[in-house]
Amino acid sequence: MKKSDFHYELPEALIAQAPLAERSASRLLVVPAGEGAFSDLQVRDLPGLLRAGDLLVFNDTRVIPARLFGHKDSGGRVEILIERLLPDEQARAQVRASKPPKANAWIALDGGGRAEVLGREGEFYRLRFEVEDGLESWLLRVGRLPLPPYIRREPGQDDAERYQTVFARQVGAVAAPTAGLHFDEPLLAALRERGVQFGHVTLHVGAGTFQPVRVEDVREHAMHSEWLNVGAELVAQVRRTREAGGRVIAVGTTVVRALESAWCSGEAPHAGELRPFSGETRIFIFPGYRIRSVDALLTNFHLPESTLLMLVSAFAGKDRVFEAYRHAVERRYRFFSYGDAMLLWGQG
Secondary structure, X not given: OEHHXXXXXOOHHHEOOXXXXXXXXXXXXXXXXXXXXXXXEEHHHHHHHOOOOOEEEEEOEEEOOOEEEEEEOOOOEEEEEEEEEEOOOEEEEEEEEOOOOOOOOEEEEOOOOEEEEEEEEOOEEEEEEEOOOOHHXXXXXXXXXXXXXXXXXXXXXXXHHHOOOOOOOEEEEOOOOHHHHHOOHHHHHHHXXXXXXXXXXXEOOOHHHHOOOOOOEHHHOOOOOEEEEEOHHHHHHHHHHHHOOOOEEEEOHHHHHHHHHHEEOOOOOOOOEEOOEEEEEOOOOOOOOOOOXXXXXXXXXXXXXXXXXXXXXXXXXXXXXXXXHHHHHHOOOXXXXXXXEEEEEOOO
């Protein structure tokens, strides 16, 4: 399995640079299992595609304004992208500067206060902040929203609301779970009226989600770590849904990653079932891996050669997914974080 197997050509004009006026007005490409014909719909048509008793699982992580700027004692400019909030006013972060900062160096922050470089952990730095009101509150006041690198503009006032899902609750992500961005209150109300159930997991999306695969043999790729929580309530919801003949639909690849990390594949008595789990995951899902936790996946269109495209290919079959991507390019769907969506049914 090679990285180049997951390449496709995408006209730059199809990369969405801003959200639509209405969340649920995005287009929806429906990809049935097998060889069924694709359907070109809108996300607001989703209630008609689901049944009473189906379970939609959302990621309720909330994006933090994680991008900061400052300068070193030498005067050199520094850009900080927080990856993870840690106890004791600390954070793991990417730091960009003309020269890498050394341990025990201080960074004066543009928003007031300062950060001490405690050391380096691989591609990340560990920083300790001295700021007013506590780090999380301070970030909400002075931090800048970290839009993805393929959105070639500065974040605007609207992004503060539109780059969050309407059900975002648990603070800690540096990138949005983008499939969830398509849901607004009228759509959620229509789904409830249809009898569709809602469940939530938390997976704090890290900056590593934008890191490219740098090896040709995908089995050699070192997956980034992300924190997740799959609670007992969600596990019980999934069990009841299955027992009643309902289907479990993941809203986003992060939900699949969370559920598969919580899937117990070990020895009896819990082998082959979902279990509550809270902690770190480095799970890497690519073709050859069998996804067992969900029956369908609603997801955006992902970057060529990305781990997210590999996960989607594992779920619905690589040939089927690439056929759908060709269709999406021909029909000029909008791609990536602020783009359109697809609903894929599993291979069975």
